[in-house]
Amino acid sequence: MHNPRPGLPEFDYVRPASLSEASRFLAEHQGEARPFMGGTDTFVRMRDGFWKEKYIVDVKRLDGMGDITFDPSTGLTIGAAVNMNRVIDSPEVQEHYPLLAEAAKTVASFQLRSRATIVGNICNASPAGDTIGACIVMGGVLKVHGLDGEREVPLTGFFVGPGKTVLKPGDIVTAIRFPVLPQGHAGRYIKLGRNALSDLAIVGVTAFAYPDDTPSGYRFKLALASVAPVPLVPEKAEEILTGKPITDETIAEAAQAAMDACNPIDDVRGSARYRKYMVRNLTRRAVTDVLNRLQ
């Protein structure tokens, strides 16, 4: 039986001296060791007895995990341990990747965001993760340190199911990297919560576009939160917005396609049916806002 207040299980707090040591430790203790960043998901899951790790592995202080760097020719790199308030406050993020700051601002409260990280939001792989959509539409790529050293893992195909990703035992995400974005881009994240602040998304819609040589004059990217087992990219809706001249009808057609693409559940925050209609309405609104920002 699940005990709602078991207190925390016993575990050891491990602080490896290097990434190789951390990867080896995690792989050797597969299923009983977990890395963490802000711990805002991890500690709650442990307290509620869902996770019973024997070791929690603090990798926050290792090489480059705490840095945020921007290079006009290669783009933005955010170390895994950088908390969301730092991302929101970063002048480079505000100037070149404002959608990321807009999405991060919707996560919980200021006090939560002084611990919570973008990489933790991604690795937690909740379909409700508020920053995941922005990371997907802006082409985010994870830098991962594993048993065989460093590699890059794109977000496309990263999510396998609720809480499940393609990461392997021993893998540690060290940073997320974004390319330089196309000239004139604009984005919007609309989160529908039970209240204006501090709750998980009932539905979240991310829209992003930039001018391009297409029938609509734009290339559109969309991502939907809390409407499927994984963060969802409604490709058909993207194609409609890219492949036809933009009119109210095109936007309505794309919003309908986004609604048809999703497969939400009923839960305490809202019914599946309500979520579907909200996806349609909020997609229409988010796309309209993006078009206004593109002007």
Added chain:
Amino acid sequence: MSEFVSVNVTINGKEYQALVEARTLLSDFLRHDLGLTGTHVGCEHGVCGACTVLLDGEPVRSCLMFAAQVDGHEITTVEGLGTPEKMHPLQEAFQEAHGLQCGFCTPGFLMSLVPFLEENPNPTDEEIREAISGNLCRCTGYYHIIDAVKLAAKKMAAK
């Protein structure tokens, strides 16, 4: 048996050295090990904000951190804010504007608002609402808290 972790931490300007179990929450460490019971504990899930303390000047949930994590850092709790004889202007304002009733939530509000007012000496109502959105109060209905923050901003500007 899990191993003990050694922690060196400065709390309210005073240095502490302790051996803690890895699973000891920062909130429990403050309250049970050090007797600093001004930090309150409500939900223990990061939602209510009662346990908010400053970690190197930033407001954090002490129920979502382990004591082991604050090794080498600085913590400020409500005990470090003022004394009954010499209250912080924000504490005075809460008293004068009736920003509290039972007072359970108050330490968390204060610790969220101190850094907020330092960065925003002259906040709008909207900014205040956003700043306290991570703290729950079951008594006041929040209006008096907003009044208290505005009064505190005035008091602090006059200093």
